[in-house]
Amino acid sequence: MTSMTSPAFRVVGQGDREIVMTREFNAPRRHVFDAWTKPALVERWFGRRDGWHTKAEIDLRPGGIYRFKLREETTGREIVLRGEYREIVPPERIVSAEAFEGFSETGWRPEDATISTMVFTEREGRTTWTATQLYPSTEVRDAVLSDPNMQTGTTMSLRVLDAVLRELR
């Protein structure tokens, strides 16, 4: 199993097509759940980097759609994460199918989607957020995990990526 550990945020590969992210928060899980499901709260943190703003639309029910639109003010660049809720158990669990719009030429397609399962567990006032993302293929999963910072170079199946990146250095 490949892994990268920083004090708080962990990203590990699981099986052939999954990535599991975990992070602990010093807050009760009803807050963490709200921060994921209330647009005004999502807009304050998701995708927020210097110069980037987020607009969130959320229809919180099974089959409901959410769109998180990230926009870079100076360039007008936009990235839209779109998903469909599959299962909602407040404040414990959210399952959805999501993909970045524009990822394929035919627009948003369910077959490009990542199945995301988020679980919130609370212990002594702290919440562990576990997000399991099931990718459409091993290649996409491996590419996401292939970040050199994640120290997964030797175990990933895209060895050619390694070889080529070495050539480029």
Next chain:
Amino acid sequence: MTTAPTTDRLSLTFGALADPTRRAILARLTKGDATVSTLAAPFDMSLPAVSRHLKVLEQAGLVARAREGKWRPSRLDASPIREVAEWASGYRRFWEASLSKLDEVLEDMKAEEKNDDEHD
């Protein structure tokens, strides 16, 4: 994360990299330009089959072939792979930045809740 036009190219690159024969061809090309027959040698595969793989790699912009000349050697173009790597390393930065902002939001929520309690 990246812009929409780039992600279209990314899916082409992913598609091209999805096949083990094509990855082997690319790995061979990191060692230098090669003709179809040189590339076909390690595989139990016909020349037209190898040509079809080359075509996919060309469409993804991973391989360029000389227009002139009888043997038309193939050459690796690594820039789409670099793009994949950049996209992937953006992923971790994206989440780290977002999650530390989330810490701040959660602190605010706690403070707000405490205020509400005191005013009740």
